Amino acid sequence: xxxxxxxxxxxxxxxxxxxxxxxxxxxxxxxxxxxxxxxxxxxxxxxxxxxxxxxxxxxxxxxxxxxxx
Numbered sequence: 001x002x003x004x005x006x007x008x009x010x011x012x013x014x015x016x017x018x019x020x021x022x023x024x025x026x027x028x029x030x031x032x033x034x035x036x037x038x039x040x041x042x043x044x045x046x047x048x049x050x051x052x053x054x055x056x057x058x059x060x061x062x063x064x065x066x067x068x069x
Contacts, residue, residue: 004028004042004060013066016046016057022066024049031056 008014012025023046031043040058047054057063 005065007065008044008060008063013049014044014046015064015066016055016062017064018057018062019055021046021055022049023047023055026054028060031058033058 008025008028010025010027013022014025015022026045026047028042028044031040031045032038033040042060044057044060044063045054046057
């Protein structure tokens with residue numbers, strides 16, 4: 001298991017470089033990929049800042065710290 005960067009915490013604004021979307025971290029925790037049945041212990045659960053459909057990022061390395069507004 002890799003160590004998470006200090007800027008990766010619940011409530012942080014991040015950029016998902018794969019989806020090219022900005023989101024707010026809801027929580028970081030275990031997630032099972034429904035296609036592969038592989039369990040990811042530190043998946044990042046995100047939602048758009050102004051509401052919308054949530055999404056899960058299995059590998060936190062695709063995330064970038066978003067600039068403060």
